[in-house]
Amino acid sequence: MHRFAAICVIPAFALIPLAAAADVIRVDSRITDVTVYPEGAKVTRVAAYSVPAGEHRLRLLDLPDTALLDMVRAKVEGARMGSVTMREDFVPPRGDQDSDVVKAARAEVERAEDALRGKQDEAAALRLARDAAETRIGFLKQLGQGETLDGVSAETLRDMARMVGEETLAARQAVLEAEAKARLVDREIDDLQQALDEARQALAALETGGDDYNLVEVSVSAEAATEGVLSVTYFTRDAGWAAVNDAYLSLGDAPGLRLDRGAMIWQGSGENWDDVALTLSTSEPSGQFEPSEVHPWRRRIEEPFQPVLKRSLAMDMAEAPMAAPEPMIEEARVMSFHGLIFNYAYPKPVSLASGADGVRIALGALDFAPEIKAVAAPLWDSTAFLTAGFTNGSGELLLPTQATQLFLEGEYVGSMATDQVAAGAEARLPFGAIDGLQVSRVVTRNEGDTGILSKSNEEKETARIEVENLTGRAWPVRVLDRVPYSEQEDLVITWQARPTPSVTDVDDKKGVLAWDFDIAPGASRQIELSHRIQWPQDMELR
Structure with missing residues (x-):
């Protein structure tokens, strides 16, 4: 059961007393609209009613026990609305509600x-x-x-x-x-x-719907017999959606990249959604929607602490090395609210059983002109990998996914999680190994004292990298490698590379280098990368 919040704001109409003779009229409602958020959903139920003149209470027994009662909102058409009463315990029996x-x-x-x-x-x-x-x-x-x-x-x-x-x-x-x-x-x-x-x-x-329901009663008054519509909106946490995309890359004279965007929806609200108007929203009412508070920062001075000259477990831990962390498809229509929130309204009714169904809908396809590049990391891999870079010129936010399926020339390559891509931002997707674009890396290393008088240690390493194109086409290639870096004055690192890297500190990662070049069929390219590390004799290199 979901209890009311500790503090509730009660609207003024809730304080209007009901006439003692107000009768209770049972009305049956149906779900017409659902807006699903990444976590949670807003559900709208509609009930037609007919009342004689006087004071009445319209009783609904259709809200599941997952509905957040302190967020229930009611609207009446055809009569004057009074107070709204909600109850989750001692609810009268619903009777035979089976279809x-x-x-x-x-x-x-x-x-x-x-x-x-x-x-x-x-x-x-x-x-x-x-x-x-x-x-x-x-x-x-x-x-x-x-x-x-x-x-x-x-x-x-x-x-x-x-x-x-x-x-x-x-x-x-x-x-x-x-x-x-x-x-x-x-x-x-x-x-x-x-x-x-x-x-x-x-x-x-x-019968996937639940058995426990809540009560909502809305008081209405009419000067004459009338008919109208009662709408009740409420929220449930037991629903959500996530983006799921399919990326299709085609090569050739004019490479193309198509992103088929979709959404997977689930709900366990305890009630079935039958033929509802479905909208997906990127708004996150269950997440943070206000800025964090910045608290005062008090500093103080003290007498310096005299450490005991004893090796501690904390010192051992501090010095320990850390581990390196096709057919036509119905598509939802998108609406943007100042580029902050995107709503996707599906054009046809959708049904989703509670706790049973998972429904996927299409959010529309986007086409991009990709930048094809073979990316190789000889430090770890023996082949280069095909990638497609693109700029999001759609004007929409590409949502993060837990599963973007990748296809090359229609063949399935793999699946990966992807980050969100803002409008105008760049992104790159991988599309598998290029077996004929082979890379190798051979390392020679020399360690030892440079001399008794220098009282320093030294380490030298040279890596010889080769890229060989055994495929029948030319490839634009990026080779990634690294050299160590230091943030200590006594730890001196120098490095050399032939040819000179195209980019240093790739993606703001210190010491990561990149070489960009084209390689013709049957050709090979070599890179020589060396570094030298020097440190004091009484210190250890980590």
């Missing part, structure tokens, strides 16, 4: 259960008959044993033996017949059990 489809599905379950029980009873009766026949056989086997046949004539013994044989044969035939019929009935039972399971599954698909 004809649900009733038919429940009746089918009951029919299947009756048929299954009837066949199970038939199978039990056949097995009882088999057990009775086996009991007769046991009796006939014992007949004639012991002293009861002493003095019986030979003719009587022959008659008795004939009778025992005939009765035993008949009993065995009865056993076989009962077992054969039971096996047939068992197969029918299996079929009936499957039919019952399917009927129960069909009923469960229709």
